[in-house]
Amino acid sequence: MTPYYEENTKHYIAVDCIIFGFDEGELKILLHKRNFEPEKGKWSLIGGFLQDNESIDFAARRILQQYSGLSNLFMEQLYTFGEVERDPGERVISVTFYALIRIEEYNNQLKRETSAQWWPISRKPTLIFDHDKMVVKALERLKIRAKNQPIGFELLPRKFSVPRLQSLYEAIYQRNLDKRNFRKKILSMNLLQKLEEKDKGVSKKGAFLYQFDKRKYSKLVEKGFHFEL
Amino acid sequence: MTPYYEENTKHYIAVDCIIFGFDEGELKILLHKRNFEPEKGKWSLIGGFLQDNESIDFAARRILQQYSGLSNLFMEQLYTFGEVERDPGERVISVTFYALIRIEEYNNQLKRETSAQWWPISRKPTLIFDHDKMVVKALERLKIRAKNQPIGFELLPRKFSVPRLQSLYEAIYQRNLDKRNFRKKILSMNLLQKLEEKDKGVSKKGAFLYQFDKRKYSKLVEKGFHFEL
DNA sequence: CCAAAAGTGTTGACCGTACACCCATGA
DNA sequence: TCATGGGTGTACGGTCAACACTTTTGG
Secondary structure: OOHHHHOOOEEEEEEEEEEEEEEOOEEEEEEEEOOOOOOOOOEEOEEEEOOOOOOHHHHHHHHHHHHHOOOOOEEEEEEEEOOOOOOOOOOEEEEEEEEEOOHHHHHHOOOOOOOEEEEEHHHOOOOOOOHHHHHHHHHHHHHHHHHHOOOHHHOOOOEEEHHHHHHHHHHHHOOOOOHHHHHHHHHHOOOEEEEEEEEOOOOOOOEEEEEEOHHHHHHHHHOOOOOOO | OOHHHHOOOEEEEEEEEEEEEEEOOEEEEEEEEOOOOOOOOOEEOEEEEOOOOOOHHHHHHHHHHHHHOOOOOEEEEEEEEOOOOOOOOOOEEEEEEEEEOOHHHHHHOOOOOOOEEEEEHHHOOOOOOOHHHHHHHHHHHHHHHHHHOOOHHHOOOOEEEHHHHHHHHHHHHOOOOOHHHHHHHHHHOOOEEEEEEEEOOOOOOOEEEEEEOHHHHHHHHHOOOOOOO
C-alpha cells in the first residue's frame, strides 16, 4: 500500500497459552504433544499462528476454545518473546497469554482437541523452545494477580469451601497459610456468599460452600475497593 | 522451510516506545511528528519496524538509541497491541516498551534525530492510532514499578536531593506525600549514599545530595530484600 | 471411639499516617 | 528581615502474624 511499510519485513506471529488448572491440591498446566517438525513429539504449550483478519486477543480465544472446548475463560496477555533463534524452524514471534480453567468443567467438556494433557507444575516435562521461560513468567504473573485480584475463583468450582480456596492459594504462593487468618481476611471482604450446602467430599464433618459474588465485587471496585490477599 | 509454517501469514511488527523524563517537577514523554502517511504530521510515539536478524529487545534499543542518542537506558517491555485495524495503513502488530531517560543527559547529547520533543504528560497532544492507550498502559506500569523497584533513580540526575526524589514520586503517583514520612522511609532502606555537596539550585538553604547505591541494592536483593515505597 | 478436617479469638509487633516547628540563606 | 524550601520526632490506629482447642461425623 504505502511504500514506507514495504521497506520492512514481515514475520510469523504465534500465540502461545499457559493454561492453569487446580486439582488434587496442585496447580497444573495443560500441555500437548507437538505434531509437526521441528521438535515433533515433544511437549509444548498450546498455541497457534496469528491469522489475517483476527486480533491477537481473538487468536488467543480461538486457540483456547479449540484446545479446551471452553469459551469465556479468564485470560490475560503476558509477554512477547522475540529472540531471533527462539524457534529453529523459522523466525516466529510469540505473544503469550495465560488462562485459568476450572478443571471439572474441562473434564465435562468433550468437543475439543484431545492430545492435550494436564501436568502438575512441579512434575511437568521440559518443554520445547523457550516455553519453559514462558511458564516461569506466567507463574510470576499468576502470583501477583492472585494477590491483587480475585482470580483464584476462576480455578475453583463455582461452589467451594474456604479450606479449598486456602489450599489453592497455598499452591500458588508455594507456602502454607494460617487458616484462622486466611478465613478472617477473605470473609471480611464480604465477597463470598455462604450457602446452606456443605462439601462432604473431603472431611467427615463437611465444610460450608461459598460462592464468589462478582456483582458485589464490581460495585466495591467502583467505590475504590482494592482486593488484596 | 517446513510446509507447516507456510500455511500461515506474516505480519509487520512495529516497536513503539513510551519514553519518560522528569523535569521542572513534571513527568514528560518524548514524542515526534510522524513523517509518512497515514497521519503524517501528527504526533506519535517513537517507534520503528522490527527487522530480520534482530530480536525485539534489540530493535527497541536501536530505536531508543536513534531518537535519544543514549544507550543503556532503563527499558521494559510493556504490552503487544494487535487489533486488526489499529494502523489504517497496513496491518501492523505493535510491541511496546517504556523507557526512562535522565533529561539532562538527553539535553547534553547531540547525536540524535531532532524532530522529537518533550511533552508534559498532562498537556500532551492527542496521538495517532492507539498510542494514547499505550501511554495509559505505560503510566500504569510506571506507577507499579516505581512502588516496587528502585527505578525512580533512572529519571533523576545521578546526584539528587531527597526533596527532588520526593517530587518525582509525587509526579508519578499524582498525589502529595508527607516529607517526613518519605524521608524516613527512603533513608531507612540504606540505599542512598549521602554526599557532602548540596544542591543550591532550588532553595537558599540548599539540600544535601545523595547517590543511589546500586551495588548495595543488588546485595540486599540477594538476601531477600524487597524495595517498596 | 477415634482420626481427620472444620471452625473459632486474642494478643503483641510492626507499619503507615498524621501532624508543627525550627533552620539556613539569598535577596 | 523575611520568604522560601530543608530538615526533624512522636503518637495513634490499623493490619499482620503467631498461636491451641473444640466440634463434627464416617468408618
